[in-house]
Amino acid sequence: MFKSKVTLAVTGASGSGYFLRLLKSLIDVDVQIYLLLSDAAKIVLKTEENEAWPEDVDELNFFLADKYQSKEKQVIALTAKDWFSPVASGSSAPDKMIICPCSCGTMASLAQGLSNNLIERSADVILKERGQLIIMPRETPFSTVHLRNMLTLSELGVTVMPLAPGFYHQPKTIADLHDFMTARVMDHLKISHNIGKRWCE
Template structure:
């Protein structure tokens, strides 16, 4: 099993907001880019996956990691999954956690918990670790309309250096399918992670606006 340096590791968490297609496409791209993915999936995220994708993911972390590795063609150990209270996992400590984390999709409940430092489950704790270690945390929230509570929590996190990237795809690349809209958001996430992407042509490079 290959050892991955921390700069080639990303924590990917799925919480209970709508947007399962974004998470699946992002996971596929991270694997393809040779990134080791530390995967966290909330119970509500499993409900969303079943509702939006018709998928029932294995419940045990080891089985889930193996199932996803086969699905996405990952190398042995490239995808590591953890339970919601697996406090001895690498993502629970600043000495072992990746410096980069994406929560996609991110529910407003998760936003609120992170903003308050609740750390009641491993997703919240992992996010807390990234913030305290001055790493890169990207949240992909999906809610509409946004209440004052939502906005205050998001602003609080943004002021801490968290990147708030709402699931709001653009249309200037003339999408022809839902997959094109998904690719737009995933491309923006990859950009912020510093990973090359060929999903969407960058603004000003070819296309009708050039």
């Protein structure tokens, strides 16, 4: 029914606009998405993008289907307590996961193999099953602890993709910056797209 499926997690780091653009882009290319939002992510989403998403998960799923005009069950929002969801087990989870944006606190938990919530458990599943995990931290400056955690995760096969867009495409709007990073994620997921200009185009 869908071309592929991914887990998309959102934590409390700044950069909600990147997440929104990535979510829409994945929907547009017929990808099924298991969506995980931390409580802090919802606060940042309201602060940065003035979007107040429903707290009730059933209402949230209806809201997302209407907002993005997605197919039935294309976006499946989960709660932090959905331990029986597919993303919590290696026998059923998607083999690709993106955390955008990824807080440094979440990054630290992943580096230590913690599973205190469904986001951390989902990432732990990807790691143990040798799947593809992309984390997109948004912080500055990075402390030595942050950098060590990034190195640990990189050594485990995680793609560390800081939300640091380039400027060679001469962006005119914030949306252009969102497009730049979304295109890089789509490339790493091996998903065809027509987002933005490539180098020398």
